[in-house]
Amino acid sequence: MPEIPKAYEPQEIEERWAKAWFEERLFRAENSGNGPAFSIALPPPNVTGSIHIGHMLEHTQIDMLVRWHRMQGHRALWLPGMDHAGIGTQFVVERELAKEGIRRQDIGREEFERRVWQWKEQSGGAIKQQMIRLGASCDWTREKFTLEPALYRAVIEAFLRLYRDGLIYRGRYMVNWCPRCQTALSDLEVVHVERPGKLWYLRYPLVDAPNESLVVATTRPETMLGDTAVAVHPDDERYQKFVGRSVLLPLMDRTIPVIADSYVDREFGTGVVKITPAHDPNDFEMGKRHKLPEIDVMTDDGHMSAEAGKCAGLDRFEARARVVEDLKALGLLERIEDITHSVGVCDRCKSEVEPRISTQWFCKMKPLAEPAKKAVVDGLIEVVPENQRTILLNWLDNIRDWCISRQLWWGHRIPVWHCADCKEMLPATDSSVELFEGHARAAGVPKKCPKCGGTKLKQETDVLDTWFSSGLWPFSTLGWPDDTPDLRTFYPTSLLISGYDILFFWDARMIMMGMHLSGARFGASGAPKTDPAETIPFHRLYLHSLVRTAEGAKMSKTKGTGVDPLQFTQQYGTDALRYMLASMAAPGTDIVLSEDRILGARAFANKIWNAARFLFVNLEKVEPQGLTLEMLAAPDVRAGAPYTVPGSAGLAHRWIFSRLASVIAQVNEALENFRFHEAAQTIYQFFWGDFCDWYIEWVKPQLSAIGDRDAATAAWRNIFAALDAALRLLHPVMPFLTEELWHRLPQASGARSIALEQFPASGAQWSDAAAEQNMALLQEIIVAARNIRAEMKLDPKKRVAADFSSGDAAIRTMVEQNLEPMLRLGTLSELRISAGHLDSTGAAVRSTAHFDLRIAYGEGVDKAAEAAKAAKEIDRLAKDIVSKRARLADDTFRSKAPETIVRQMETTLREREIELRKLEERLKQLV
Ligand SMILES: [Zn+2]
Numbered sequence: 067m068p069e070i071p072k073a074y075e076p077q078e079i080e081e082r083w084a085k086a087w088f089e090e091r092l093f094r095a096e097n098s099g100n101g102p103a104f105s106i107a108l109p110p111p112n113v114t115g116s117i118h119i120g121h122m123l124e125h126t127q128i129d130m131l132v133r134w135h136r137m138q139g140h141r142a143l144w145l146p147g148m149d150h151a152g153i154g155t156q157f158v159v160e161r162e163l164a165k166e167g168i169r170r171q172d173i174g175r176e177e178f179e180r181r182v183w184q185w186k187e188q189s190g191g192a193i194k195q196q197m198i199r200l201g202a203s204c205d206w207t208r209e210k211f212t213l214e215p216a217l218y219r220a221v222i223e224a225f226l227r228l229y230r231d232g233l234i235y236r237g238r239y240m241v242n243w244c245p246r247c248q249t250a251l252s253d254l255e256v257v258h259v260e261r262p263g264k265l266w267y268l269r270y271p272l273v274d275a276p277n278e279s280l281v282v283a284t285t286r287p288e289t290m291l292g293d294t295a296v297a298v299h300p301d302d303e304r305y306q307k308f309v310g311r312s313v314l315l316p317l318m319d320r321t322i323p324v325i326a327d328s329y330v331d332r333e334f335g336t337g338v339v340k341i342t343p344a345h346d347p348n349d350f351e352m353g354k355r356h357k358l359p360e361i362d363v364m365t366d367d368g369h370m371s372a373e374a375g376k377c378a379g380l381d382r383f384e385a386r387a388r389v390v391e392d393l394k395a396l397g398l399l400e401r402i403e404d405i406t407h408s409v410g411v412c413d414r415c416k417s418e419v420e421p422r423i424s425t426q427w428f429c430k431m432k433p434l435a436e437p438a439k440k441a442v443v444d445g446l447i448e449v450v451p452e453n454q455r456t457i458l459l460n461w462l463d464n465i466r467d468w469c470i471s472r473q474l475w476w477g478h479r480i481p482v483w484h485c486a487d488c489k490e491m492l493p494a495t496d497s498s499v500e501l502f503e504g505h506a507r508a509a510g511v512p513k514k515c516p517k518c519g520g521t522k523l524k525q526e527t528d529v530l531d532t533w534f535s536s537g538l539w540p541f542s543t544l545g546w547p548d549d550t551p552d553l554r555t556f557y558p559t560s561l562l563i564s565g566y567d568i569l570f571f572w573d574a575r576m577i578m579m580g581m582h583l584s585g586a587r588f589g590a591s592g593a594p595k596t597d598p599a600e601t602i603p604f605h606r607l608y609l610h611s612l613v614r615t616a617e618g619a620k621m622s623k624t625k626g627t628g629v630d631p632l633q634f635t636q637q638y639g640t641d642a643l644r645y646m647l648a649s650m651a652a653p654g655t656d657i658v659l660s661e662d663r664i665l666g667a668r669a670f671a672n673k674i675w676n677a678a679r680f681l682f683v684n685l686e687k688v689e690p691q692g693l694t695l696e697m698l699a700a701p702d703v704r705a706g707a708p709y710t711v712p713g714s715a716g717l718a719h720r721w722i723f724s725r726l727a728s729v730i731a732q733v734n735e736a737l738e739n740f741r742f743h744e745a746a747q748t749i750y751q752f753f754w755g756d757f758c759d760w761y762i763e764w765v766k767p768q769l770s771a772i773g774d775r776d777a778a779t780a781a782w783r784n785i786f787a788a789l790d791a792a793l794r795l796l797h798p799v800m801p802f803l804t805e806e807l808w809h810r811l812p813q814a815s816g817a818r819s820i821a822l823e824q825f826p827a828s829g830a831q832w833s834d835a836a837a838e839q840n841m842a843l844l845q846e847i848i849v850a851a852r853n854i855r856a857e858m859k860l861d862p863k864k865r866v867a868a869d870f871s872s873g874d875a876a877i878r879t880m881v882e883q884n885l886e887p888m889l890r891l892g893t894l895s896e897l898r899i900s901a902g903h904l905d906s907t908g909a910a911v912r913s914t915a916h917f918d919l920r921i922a923y924g925e926g927v928d929k930a931a932e933a934a935k936a937a938k939e940i941d942r943l944a945k946d947i948v949s950k951r952a953r954l955a956d957d958t959f960r961s962k963a964p965e966t967i968v969r970q971m972e973t974t975l976r977e978r979e980i981e982l983r984k985l986e987e988r989l990k991q992l993v
């Protein structure tokens with residue numbers, strides 16, 4: 067074993083192991099063999115992006131669970147991959163091109179696609195490299211990309227099945243349109259922001275009585291150019307006489323009818339509303355009811371169309387100003403009101419979204435949502451935390467059809483061909499793909515129109531919403547639509563971990579798509595699976611918190627708010643960063659980054675390194691006395707049973723294994739329930755407190771073989787077995803540090819990786835209540851001695867004598883037997899043990915119900931200060947006693963509280979009463 071370096075250097079250790087794990091394909095999962103399968107799909111990051119700290123939180127949580135399952139003997143698969151991220155990627159590449167002064171329209175679709183692929187080749191590998199470096203235990207041999215041929219084929223297959231099932235349709239409907247990105251957006255891609263705006267009141271003269279007019283109110287006056295009616299409520303008495311008449315639409319000189327529709331809100335504005343079916347979702351519906359013409363007054367890029375009269379060609383906001391000005395000049399602007407209203411903006415580029423009528427492709431969602439909802443209600447999919455389950459069910463209840471087409475150039479082109487002669491739509495003949503310029507495209511091209519026999523067929527230019535392919539991710543990545551061993555072994559996946567911000571975008575759609583499509587995985591040859599338990603994409607769904615910047619914004623690379631985790635890992639080490647994120651990841655609370663927390667995590671890593679180093683260095687010192695690594699590598703050390711160390715020297719050994727038993731149980735329980743913070747903190751307290759500060763310190767002298775070689779061997783074996791268990795417990799959260807140290811253990815000789823070892827089993831046989839109780843008491847005495855010393859401001863190295871008294875003979879014997887560690891750890895020269903009363907004259911005394919400890923004052927002690935301290939403590943105890951007595955006198959409490967709680971409170975009360983009596987006596991002597 068090479069010498070262990072003095073300083074913990076995470077950079078060197080982490081880079082070395084990251085490379086080794088990747089090159090050795092250590093995390094390759096087998097689709098056959100022993101052990102249950104555990105699988106989890108990586109929420110695929112945007113291929114052109116890079117990992118920010120938010121991903122790092124997600125990956126740390128996933129990795130902890132995957133490593134934990136792998137160490138339990140599961141064939142654990144964490145399947146990685148990237149998403150082509152249609153609009154996101156296209157936006158980034160367009161921004162790059164803009165730096166060269168190029169618009170995508172200048173170079174055309176094919177050239178643009180070539181540029182995006184180029185960009186993907188250059189920057190697409192960044193995430194993978196980062197993830198490898200950050201220790202994600204993915205199976206990189208199964209890495210996937212949503213635009214690769216196999217997944218392209220899955221997308222076409224899914225589209226064709228949904229199309230055949232009558233769930234996909236094309237039509238002219240109201241959509242959210244981004245004039246910057248020039249594409250339709252789904253409702254989820256529109257962000258609503260509160261903004262100051264204006265409400266303009268416009269006057270429309272009546273055709274049959276030009277001196278009279280109706281007044282309408284609008285926040286978007288430019289859309290009036292596309293008005294085709296004005297509407298009032300049928301029961302609104304103010305306006306009944308106008309219904310059926312007409313007004314003259316100003317600026318356009320168009321005659322439009324006054325209609326009645328109960329949808330009109332009598333309270334809004336004047337109670338008369340303008341109807342623009344091509345530019346407002348409610349007006350669109352009303353237009354359908356009343357068969358009103360739809361006049362689109364805008365172009366794709368947010369300018370006014372030829373239908374906009376004199377405003378044609380103007381930008382939409384210039385047109386707004388122009389319309390207002392012109393109406394004012396005509397005396398048709400009644401008034402202007404300042405308001406604050408909600409404005410929809412493009413999630414990607416922040417441009418104001420236009421509700422606009424447009425021909426798009428839609429997916430019917432109600433038939434897909436029903437089974438998904440049932441699966442959640444029936445508990446086939448467990449959703450954590452609980453409140454997210456309610457949110458998901460509500461959304462499924464109120465689901466609307468999904469606009470799946472995008473007017474983008476980067477993505478899966480819709481596999482439908484249009485006949486130029488008769489406009490018939492022909493879906494691809496099958497889901498096959500072929501390579502074109504190295505990339506996949508649909509190969510099932512129809513040859514002839516079955517309706518008119520025409521051969522002028524042109525493929526749809528729209529691509530699918532990027533979330534269409536991500537919706538297939540859990541099964542497309544395992545080989546669907548083929549019936550593969552991977553699909554049989556790893557689907558449904560065990561678990562999905564994602565941010566709650568993509569619950570609707572992704573998680574819900576995976577459930578719906580998985581349940582509708584994956585059952586048919588046996589294709590034409592076999593019977594489709596219909597059992598929902600086999601078609602759901604995951605059994606459990608955990609929605610993790612988000613990491614927020616100090617300003618509270620969500621992290622995102624394209625939005626410029628991402629923090630690069632490598633910046634932290636270079637400074638503090640990946641393990642420290644992982645530990646910090648895990649320790650803060652309480653379900654349901656967002657995380658705000660903190661430099662202090664990461665400093666604490668780095669101190670923890672240092673502590674572990676130094677403790678382990680201390681042991682290895684000391685082992686070298688005893689080797690000349692015949693204590694060799696080989697001797698300590700007894701095969702049964704791995705089972706971790708404590709070796710008997712004779713007499714009272716065995717106490718600390720029995721105690722540390724008893725502590726381990728409960729810590730293992732706690733960690734398992736916490737990880738099972740996604741309480742990552744609790745798992746991390748439990749291991750921290752055990753490793754730092756119990757193992758380093760108490761156990762190692764306690765048994766130090768036993769480790770030198772000079773006295774009793776057999777006892778030393780047993781002590782060494784125990785300490786290595788405990789360290790072994792502690793490193794395994796810590797491995798899922800701090801994989802690098804634990805791998806590095808674990809290989810230095812005698813029992814690790816010849817093993818490949820701690821990651822492939824067993825997670826410590828909770829050994830109930832280790833539980834030892836007596837050892838825990840005795841050790842707790844001894845620790846209490848030592849802490850009391852340390853506290854007195856600290857208050858007396860004694861020289862830390864100076865040993866002083868102390869008196870110890872206890873009425874309990876068993877306690878006195880135990881202290882007697884453990885005198886050596888007591889003196890050493892309490893920095894005492896002697897401990898005089900008695901059963902009698904300790905006089906506190908000229909001394910500081912610490913009293914508990916079980917013992918008194920007295921250290922005599924040296925020169926210059928402030929008696930008044932001691933008295934004040936005692937008085938304060940008496941006050942605190944007295945108050946506590948009063949409150950406990952009241953509780954115990956309360957019949958409701960006694961009848962409702964569990965018996966053990968009542969007993970425990972009675973015991974504590976008796977102890978407090980003894981402590982109070984002792985303190986009162988002491989105060990008398992001090993004053
Ligand atoms: Zn946009």
Ligand SMILES: [Zn+2]
Pocket residue numbers: 485486487488489490515516517518519520
């Ligand atoms: Zn045709």
